[in-house]
Amino acid sequence: MYNFKDGDTVLFQGDSITDGNRGRSDDPNHIHGHGYQYILASEIYSDNLDKNITVINRGVSGNRISDLYDRWEEDCIKLNPTLVSILIGINDVLSRFENIGGSDPQRFEELYRNLLDGVLENNPDTVIVIMEPFYGRSRSLDFYYYCKRNVPIYAEITKRIALEYNAVFVPLQDIFDRFIENSDIFKVIWDGVHPTTGGHGLIAKRWKKCVENKLNTE
DSSP states (O other): OOOOTTTTOOOOESSHHHTOOSSSSSTTTTTTTSHHHHHHHHHHHTTTTTTTOOOOOOTTTTTHHHHHHHHHHHGGGGOOOOHHHHHHHHHHHHHHHHHHHOOOOOHHHHHHHHHHHHHHHHOOEEEEOOOOOOOOOSSSSHHHHHHHHHHHHHHHHHHHHHHHHHHHEEHHHHHHHHHTTGGGGGBBBSSSBBEEEEEEEHHHHHHHHHHHHHHHHH
């Protein structure tokens, strides 16, 4: 795992994939929810028991980039993270598919940049981890083909922003692509959007690898 320092605060941000039914109290048994962020939090804590490190989950189910932007001051800036990891985008695609809002690609990029600018203005040394939005083969073929056309557009934006901001980029779509045209996809993404336990495990492994590869060599 990346060599965290005493006093570090790690923040996971995003939508339901990150929320994971996290606790909203101080109960440390449930506070991180279930999913990739719990797997990573458990490793960060257990590998650094001699250090004062805080891992926070502020994912909120259903969030789009605009929702994240609206709560960014309270749920990110005021927490003063030394590392912030963001997974957002699939609900913007879903909302546009259902004609209930969701930022178009141009607005998505604008708001994403505003989020990162706010973080770096508060602390220029903050490590930023940008996770690629992804999709699976939904049982709704209309939604699946809509995702197939549109999610890569949002994914490309996140990749471009990560490069420009010297952030850690965590590609995720390729993890699931080898399953996507057969029934095995439901072993890793059960509804086209949300990973299974195994899917979250794959995400956590990729996150860890990308963070270690970039930060431990700088």
